[in-house]
Amino acid sequence: MKFYNREKELEMLDKGRHSSFNLHSQMTVITGRRRIGKTSLILKSCENTPTVYLFVSRSNEAALCSTFSESIAHVFNTYVPEEKSFSRLFLYLMELGKREKYNLVIDEFQEFFYINSEIYSRMQDIWDRNRKDSHVNLIVSGSVYTLMNKIFRDYREPLYGRADSIIKLSAFTTPVLKQILYDHKKDYTHDDLLALYTYTGGVPKYIEFFMDRGCTDMGSMVDAMLQQDSTMLTEGKSMLIQELGKKYGNYFSLLAAIAAGNNTFPSLEEEMGKNMGGLLNRLEDDYELIKKKRPLLAKEGTQAVRYEISDLFLRFWFRYFIKYQQYIEIGNFKGLADIIKNDYPTYSGLTLEMYFRQQMIESSEFMDIGSWWEGKKNTDQHEIDIVGIYIDNKRALVAEVKRQRKNFKPDLFQQKVEAIRKKILFKYEIETKCWSLDDM
Numbered sequence: 057m058k059f060y061n062r063e064k065e066l067e068m069l070d071k072g073r074h075s076s077f078n079l080h081s082q083m084t085v086i087t088g089r090r091r092i093g094k095t096s097l098i099l100k101s102c103e104n105t106p107t108v109y110l111f112v113s114r115s116n117e118a119a120l121c122s123t124f125s126e127s128i129a130h131v132f133n134t135y136v137p138e139e140k141s142f143s144r145l146f147l148y149l150m151e152l153g154k155r156e157k158y159n160l161v162i163d164e165f166q167e168f169f170y171i172n173s174e175i176y177s178r179m180q181d182i183w184d185r186n187r188k189d190s191h192v193n194l195i196v197s198g199s200v201y202t203l204m205n206k207i208f209r210d211y212r213e214p215l216y217g218r219a220d221s222i223i224k225l226s227a228f229t230t231p232v233l234k235q236i237l238y239d240h241k242k243d244y245t246h247d248d249l250l251a252l253y254t255y256t257g258g259v260p261k262y263i264e265f266f267m268d269r270g271c272t273d274m275g276s277m278v279d280a281m282l283q284q285d286s287t288m289l290t291e292g293k294s295m296l297i298q299e300l301g302k303k304y305g306n307y308f309s310l311l312a313a314i315a316a317g318n319n320t321f322p323s324l325e326e327e328m329g330k331n332m333g334g335l336l337n338r339l340e341d342d343y344e345l346i347k348k349k350r351p352l353l354a355k356e357g358t359q360a361v362r363y364e365i366s367d368l369f370l371r372f373w374f375r376y377f378i379k380y381q382q383y384i385e386i387g388n389f390k391g392l393a394d395i396i397k398n399d400y401p402t403y404s405g406l407t408l409e410m411y412f413r414q415q416m417i418e419s420s421e422f423m424d425i426g427s428w429w430e431g432k433k434n435t436d437q438h439e440i441d442i443v444g445i446y447i448d449n450k451r452a453l454v455a456e457v458k459r460q461r462k463n464f465k466p467d468l469f470q471q472k473v474e475a476i477r478k479k480i481l482f483k484y485e486i487e488t489k490c491w492s493l494d495d496m
Contacts (some may be wrong), residue, residue, distance in 0.1 A: 086224075245273075255372060259369055469488070
């Protein structure tokens with residue numbers, strides 16, 4: 057699949073390189089979830105300029121340095137002294153930057169933490185002493201968000217404050233999804249677009265997985281994921297182990313419970329037992345894998361809180377690949393495919409809401425976006441799918457989402473609108489909408 061989007065990020069990287077080559081060395085940090093396209097973005101930005109690319113695998117430091125020396129020697133066609141410590145090799149690279157202008161890319165930078173955590177403090181000293189007299193465009197990236205945050209945003213860490221810019225890479229926007237699907241299937245349907253959003257969440261590597269296989273509709277996407285050699289079968293587990301480490305088990309169980317519909321604190325406590333509040337907090341604050349949903353404009357301390365998995369792919373992966381793990385273990389991929397396909401109209405109705413919220417965010421017209429509900433559990437008498445407060449803080453949008461517009465009930469919706477008007481929107485001019493597949 058060809059390279060898409062990232063114009064703003066490429067512009068930032070171009071500015072960093074220009075400053076590095078014309079003033080002095082600059083450091084750019086790129087973070088983002090696994091498969092989000094960090095390496096592709098970096099290599100795209102470095103095209104046609106001298107680039108040393110170093111991939112940090114969890115290996116012996118001396119062995120890594122040997123591999124790195126070969127890469128450096130190949131780029132500059134020069135002899136590179138054999139070093140067994142990365143800090144000494146980094147010093148050589150910074151000294152080299154006093155004679156050469158080049159990009160230095162260190163991918164999976166957080167892995168040094170497991171190889172030799174002292175590398176970061178030694179790099180800090182070398183960087184501070186040499187950056188003003190050299191022309192190295194240093195770009196470091198990492199997939200483990202918590203570790204990258206710790207390395208560069210924790211004031212107690214040696215590299216705190218050294219990055220000239222930090223770029224957090226996000227999933228593709230809805231217009232980019234449309235462009236990709238159009239390039240591969242000019243007559244795509246709205247349901248094709250929803251399936252791509254549902255199963256990938258806009259993550260470039262997952263989109264590439266489908267497009268490279270010619271999968272442009274729901275059925276073919278499901279069939280592609282459920283092949284015996286499909287990387288999608290284990291992707292969720294691999295991602296979580298990478299982020300959470302070896303002690304991922306309790307977090308894994310908690311995420312599975314949320315995906316199964318236990319999305320309130322009491323129901324999670326009943327499912328998981330007591331003392332899981334700390335796990336929830338870490339999943340939300342440290343790992344950013346879940347988020348709290350409160351009724352829009354509700355106070356911080358409200359008890360009406362629901363939890364949801366913030367990553368669309370992980371939500372889908374837990375909902376089907378974990379819940380129906382026994383199908384995978386015995387190789388009954390067709391059986392699981394039938395379950396996913398039959399459940400698609402219901403499951404995709406939930407992701408359609410998220411799609412429209414995403415479009416609202418991308419419009420930059422709103423200061424707050426959420427849902428609203430009141431009443432007893434398991435009743436939707438006064439539950440509204442989407443509520444948005446415009447940036448003028450005078451107007452509000454109240455919307456209901458239906459896959460098929462024919463299922464929209466105007467009278468019932470109007471009752472909900474009047475309920476929310478009396479409760480929280482009495483100061484706002486209310487705009488109402490019904491959104492369906494046709495509005496994507």
